Amino acid sequence: MLAIADMAHRVIEAGRRAAGRRDIACTISIGAFVPKPHTPFQWVAQTDPEIANDRMRQLKQRVRDDRACGRAITIRWSDGHPGLIEGLLARGDRRVGKVIEAVWRDGGIFDGWNEHFNYERWIRCAAEQLEPQGVDLAWYTTRERPATEVLPWDHLDLGLDRNWLWQDYQDATKGRAVHDCRWDECNDCGVCPEMGVDIEIGPSGAALLPLRVVQRSLA
Numbered sequence: 001m002l003a004i005a006d007m008a009h010r011v012i013e014a015g016r017r018a019a020g021r022r023d024i025a026c027t028i029s030i031g032a033f034v035p036k037p038h039t040p041f042q043w044v045a046q047t048d049p050e051i052a053n054d055r056m057r058q059l060k061q062r063v064r065d066d067r068a069c070g071r072a073i074t075i076r077w078s079d080g081h082p083g084l085i086e087g088l089l090a091r092g093d094r095r096v097g098k099v100i101e102a103v104w105r106d107g108g109i110f111d112g113w114n115e116h117f118n119y120e121r122w123i124r125c126a127a128e129q130l131e132p133q134g135v136d137l138a139w140y141t142t143r144e145r146p147a148t149e150v151l152p153w154d155h156l157d158l159g160l161d162r163n164w165l166w167q168d169y170q171d172a173t174k175g176r177a178v179h180d181c182r183w184d185e186c187n188d189c190g191v192c193p194e195m196g197v198d199i200e201i202g203p204s205g206a207a208l209l210p211l212r213v214v215q216r217s218l219a
């Protein structure tokens, strides 16, 4: 994650070289990752918000310590705690409905707005409602799921091949890139044949976008 600071540093340096000026600015906008259903990360353990916040503080410090470019780099980051609740709602099953109702009965509304969000209320209601049902907040959020686990949304068919998603997840954890099927060959994820669509538009050899490659070297 600290490599983001190094990338911003290089962006500033490249901008200064290309523009021939020093007043180049760069903004890092970052938030903790929230795994979502029907994605390769539907099995992944969400990062604890304290750990996520600590990493973002380290990133901020790394930028501050950069004497050459640090003042030209702005960091915007969002607190990881709302992300944990977002993760609960994203990958929750019907048992989480009781938590939502409890929060609402306790006065929780407009929780998507920072000034209304009450993390402690969510934590308390989650503990009260989930424990009698044999689960807890961590079970839904910071727990990695095995490939064999039946997920609450498995009965909803978006056309994606589950085995393909799992393989995509494995590739991601090993840093193996998968090419973009809009511009390259089909990855056989299952969507096009299952949904009767034809997303693949390349490789056709034709110009796909009215954009030209910028030839000017930044070196």
Ligand code: SF4
Residues within 6 Å of the ligand: 181, 182, 185, 186, 187, 188, 189, 190, 191, 192, 193, 198, 199, 200
């Ligand atoms: S072209 Fe269609 S089936 Fe192939 S990888 Fe892309 S979305 Fe999936």
